Amino acid sequence: MVRVLGPDHPNTLYARNNLAHARGEAGDAAGAATAYAELLDDMVRVLGPDHPNTRTARNNLAFWRGTAGDAAVHP
Numbered sequence: 492m493v494r495v496l497g498p499d500h501p502n503t504l505y506a507r508n509n510l511a512h513a514r515g516e517a518g519d520a521a522g523a524a525t526a527y528a529e530l531l532d533d534m535v536r537v538l539g540p541d542h543p544n545t546r547t548a549r550n551n552l553a554f555w556r557g558t559a560g561d562a563a564v565h566p
Contacts, residue, residue, distance in 0.1 A: 492506050498533070499533070499536075499537045501537070501538070501544070504530065504533060504534055504537065504538070504544070505544070507526070507530050507533075508527075508530060508544075508547075508548060508551070510526065511523050511526035511527045511530060511551070511555075512551065514526055515555050515558065520555050520558040520559035520560075521555075521559040521561075523551075523555040523558075523559075524552060524555040524556045524558075524559050524561065527548055527551050527552035527555055528552055530548055531545070531548045531549055531552055534548050
């Protein structure tokens with residue numbers, strides 16, 4: 492997707508969301524949290540902070556951080 496659509500295309504961002512989720516479901520909660528943190532930065536930049544997909548990514552980041560045992564408050 493990155494090669495064909497580019498890194499900032501909404502479908503590429505959605506694919507990255509799915510990969511981050513799959514990583515968490517495979518047992519790598521910390522890796523999923525890291526992937527969501529990176530994705531969230533790009534979603535805010537491309538889609539804006541209030542876009543529904545950005546909000547979903549923010550929620551997913553919080554979930555996987557909590558699952559990984561990181562209960563600290565993050566920006």
